[in-house]
Amino acid sequence: MLSLLILAVCCIGLSFPAYGMSSSDHIPNVYTSVEEFAKDPTIDLKMNRNEYTPHAVYIVLSSANEEFWVNEESLVVERYSSFDDLLSCDRVILSKEEAILKAKIFLRDHGCDSNLESFTLVKDELNNGGDILTYDILWQEFIGEILTPNFTFISVNPNTGSIVDYIDIKRPITVLLNPAISKEEALNIAVKQFKGIEIEESSISPRIWYYGENLQKLVWDCTITGKPKDNVLQGGNVIIDAVTGEVISRSRWL
Amino acid sequence: MLKKWILLLVIILVASLILPAGATQYNPPWAHNYGFLYPDGLDTRSHALFATNVQDLIFYDANYASNTGAHSAFVNIQDDAVFYVNGHGVSFIDDGTAGGGVIFYNGTSSLLLAQYTDWLPPDDAYFLSDFSTEINDVLLAVYVACWSGRTCPHTGNLVDMSASKGIDNVIGFKNSIDNVTSNYWSDRFFYRCKEGFGGQHQLIIQAATYAKGDVLLKYQTYGGVDSLYGKYRTPWGYLDPARYGVV
Numbered sequence: 001m002l003s004l005l006i007l008a009v010c011c012i013g014l015s016f017p018a019y020g021m022s023s024s025d026h027i028p029n030v031y032t033s034v035e036e037f038a039k040d041p042t043i044d045l046k047m048n049r050n051e052y053t054p055h056a057v058y059i060v061l062s063s064a065n066e067e068f069w070v071n072e073e074s075l076v077v078e079r080y081s082s083f084d085d086l087l088s089c090d091r092v093i094l095s096k097e098e099a100i101l102k103a104k105i106f107l108r109d110h111g112c113d114s115n116l117e118s119f120t121l122v123k124d125e126l127n128n129g130g131d132i133l134t135y136d137i138l139w140q141e142f143i144g145e146i147l148t149p150n151f152t153f154i155s156v157n158p159n160t161g162s163i164v165d166y167i168d169i170k171r172p173i174t175v176l177l178n179p180a181i182s183k184e185e186a187l188n189i190a191v192k193q194f195k196g197i198e199i200e201e202s203s204i205s206p207r208i209w210y211y212g213e214n215l216q217k218l219v220w221d222c223t224i225t226g227k228p229k230d231n232v233l234q235g236g237n238v239i240i241d242a243v244t245g246e247v248i249s250r251s252r253w254l
Numbered sequence: 255m256l257k258k259w260i261l262l263l264v265i266i267l268v269a270s271l272i273l274p275a276g277a278t279q280y281n282p283p284w285a286h287n288y289g290f291l292y293p294d295g296l297d298t299r300s301h302a303l304f305a306t307n308v309q310d311l312i313f314y315d316a317n318y319a320s321n322t323g324a325h326s327a328f329v330n331i332q333d334d335a336v337f338y339v340n341g342h343g344v345s346f347i348d349d350g351t352a353g354g355g356v357i358f359y360n361g362t363s364s365l366l367l368a369q370y371t372d373w374l375p376p377d378d379a380y381f382l383s384d385f386s387t388e389i390n391d392v393l394l395a396v397y398v399a400c401w402s403g404r405t406c407p408h409t410g411n412l413v414d415m416s417a418s419k420g421i422d423n424v425i426g427f428k429n430s431i432d433n434v435t436s437n438y439w440s441d442r443f444f445y446r447c448k449e450g451f452g453g454q455h456q457l458i459i460q461a462a463t464y465a466k467g468d469v470l471l472k473y474q475t476y477g478g479v480d481s482l483y484g485k486y487r488t489p490w491g492y493l494d495p496a497r498y499g500v501v
Contacts, residue, residue, distance in 0.1 A: 048452045053472045062452040069471075079471060083451065083460050087490065130403065130413065130483040132463055149474050153467070165467045169474070210474075225430075228345040232294070232357060233400055237432050237477070251434040251477070252296045254342055254400045 029075055030059050034068045037077040037110055054210035055149060055171055077110075078168055085162040089132050092158040099135035100124055102161045103154040112168050115139070115152050126158060133158050146177055146218070147207035175208060175216045179242035183220065186245070190222035190238040193250050197226030197234040209239055211248055218242040225253070277388050279498050283335035285309045285316040288327055290341045290359045298340035298398070301437045305338045305396075308444040312494040324356075324364035328380035331395075332388040335498045337421075339366070340440060343400030343430075344409060346373075352430075353401035354409025355379075368410030382415045390420025393491075393499035394458060398440050402426030403483030413483055422487035422499035423458045427478060435469050435477025442468040447493040455494055459486045 027047070035041045043063050051058040051069060056078070058069040069079035094102070107113035119139035127136045134155045141150040148171075155165040181189075187204050202224050209219040219239050226234030236252035287309070289302025299320045309316035314336060319326065331337050344365065345352035355367040365375050369383035382389070395416050397403070403426030405411040413426040425443075427436070442450075446461035456464070462484055469479050487500065 046452055067451065079467070081464055081467065083456070083464070086460055086463055087457075127480065128483075129463065131486050132459065132484065134463075136480065151470075151474060153470060155467075165464065167467060167471050169471075228347045228352075230363065231344045231346065232292075232342045233345045233352070233430060234294075237434075249434065251432040252294065253430050254296070254298075254340075254398065254433055254436055 030061065030070050033070050033075045033077055034061050037068065037080070038063070038066075039109075054213060054215070055169065076168075080163070080166040082162060082164055085157050085160070085164050086132065088159050089134050089157050089164065090159065092126065092133060094135070094156070094158050094161050096124060096126065096135060098161065099156040099158060100137055102156050102163070103135075103137050106154065106163050106166065107152065107168075112152070115141070115150070115168065115170055119150070119152060127155075134164055143173070143177060145206055147205060147221070148173060149208055149210060149216070171216075173208060173216065175218050177218060179206060179218060179220070181220065181240065181242050181245045186220035186240045186242070187222060189240050189245060189247065190220075190224055193238050193247060194224055194226060194235050197224070197229070199224060199226050199235070201225040206242060209248070217248070219248060277391055278333045279335075279391060280315060280333060282313055282315040283393075283496050283498050284330070284333050285314040285336035286319055286327065286330045286334050286338070287316065287336075288319045288322055288339040288341065288358065290321055292342065292359050296342065296433060298433065298437065301340050301398070301440045302338060304441050305340075305444050308448050309336055309493075309496075312448060313496040321360045322358060323360045323362075324358040324366045324378060324380050327358060327366055331392065332385070334389075335391070335393045335496070336493070337392060337395040338398075339396070340398040340437070343402055344406070345401065346406075346408060351406050351408060353404030353406035354412055355406075356397055356399045356402060356412070366412075368406075368412045368415035371408055371410065373408035382412070382419060383410070385419050387420070387501075389416070391498040391501050392416075392421040393497060394423045394493060395421045395425070396440070396443070397424075397426040398431070398436050399427070400430040400478075401428065403428045403481070413485055417485035420499070420501070422491070423485070425462050425482065425484040427481045428483045429478050429481035431478035431481070435473055435475065435479050438472060439465050439469050439479045439482075444493075455492045457490045458493055459484065459490050461493075 045061045048060045057072040061068045065084040067081045123138035139152045141148040153167040204222045222238045224235040233253045239249040287302040287305045289299035291297045306316045306318040342357040344355035364378040403413040413424045416424040442465035446456045450456040
């Protein structure tokens with residue numbers, strides 16, 4: 001009888017959900033991450049929503065006019081947006097060099113500048129968006145010729161030097177970096193996706209691509225541009241699996 | 255009695271000269287969203303539908319128009335509060351220039367262009383420059399098309415022309431854009447307009463700009479949407495409450 005009772009208690013205990021690190025236990029750490037990032041333990045934060053990308057699930061918190069995207073797994077703030085700072089992006093006071101310095105200081109102050117040692121500066125320009133002007137600065141990671149998903153992006157207000165938008169992605173690489181399909185083979189596959197076009201320009205480069213939830217692939221990223229036909233630009237972009245030659249994605253120029 | 259009728263007629267004639275022509279303001283305000291399935295396989299219809307659904311949720315009388323000709327758009331925009339089109343832009347093989355228009359398709363092609371300069375289009379074409387005050391109460395126009403924010407010597411600049419005709423907020427793109435990233439930008443833009451900041455709306459100017467970051471975060475590339483070019487009325491406004499723009 002006692003053994004039956006013990007058995008029953010064990011079965012009941014196993015049927016209850018495990019009380020380990022539940023999502024509710026996670027939440028105080030999310031707030032702490034943002035408080036540390038913002039360097040303000042008193043910042044008034046509200047949890048808004050989740051955002052889903054192929055490489056991460058984000059918990060999004062907001063303050064009065066800022067937003068923080070916290071990687072659900074690592075608890076790192078990987079995106080920061082300052083909405084009110086966008087509204088004074090209407091004139092250029094800073095030079096590009098000053099803007100880059102502002103960006104680097106921001107990264108240093110938030111402990112995010114270690115990536116820059118291995119990343120390549122690929123874009124540093126004044127973006128004329130009409131009524132909105134920003135210095136857009138982008139560092140990307142290359143392993144040899146291969147573009148990885150990792151990058152650091154900062155948009156700087158050219159009027160005040162404040163940071164308007166910040167994104168920082170650093171993921172481990174989980175795929176082998178040896179393509180089985182050559183560049184030339186991949187380009188031929190890409191060209192066949194746009195039948196009948198007269199090619200003006202093409203480019204192809206290897207990259208690591210997220211094709212599903214946390215799933216990386218080594219791919220060839222091909223851009224084909226053809227002469228306009230009936231005033232319509234021909235071509236687009238083709239993503240080809242560098243191991244199987246399968247066309248994973250195709251987009252067209254609008 | 256006759257004098258009274260003559261006086262009334264004079265008043266009516268004078269009023270018709272003074273008051274702005276044409277546009278009707280409906281309640282709820284109208285919105286039209288154009289998407290197409292082109293012969294080359296490009297399909298933008300679902301994103302026009304998404305825009306329509308968001309606008310409906312914030313109480314516009316939003317219409318989804320798939321495979322419609324440019325003439326309908328030219329007529330409807332005069333009564334629209336919101337105008338959205340997602341389709342091919344215009345480029346020229348002879349001199350490599352591009353911009354100033356969107357190609358509509360309903361079995362045949364037709365064009366909505368900024369202005370006529372030196373190019374006589376082979377298809378039906380309609381020019382924003384022909385408007386005087388008819389579109390000065392449009393709150394928002396979004397042109398998701400290659401070069402819709404670029405000035406072309408043959409066709410002008412859709413964004414600049416729209417703004418000069420009184421449209422409060424106008425968004426286009428200065429470069430070529432690919433349909434995957436631009437469609438994602440489009441969906442994120444309307445999402446942000448409705449509830450992008452803590453479940454609350456964002457200013458149109460903010461929604462447009464931060465949707466670019468959404469594209470970069472998801473795809474690690476812009477696909478051309480970083481060439482976004484916009485003109486926004488100050489004080490900056492939201493897409494809701496549903497309303498017409500400032501005349």
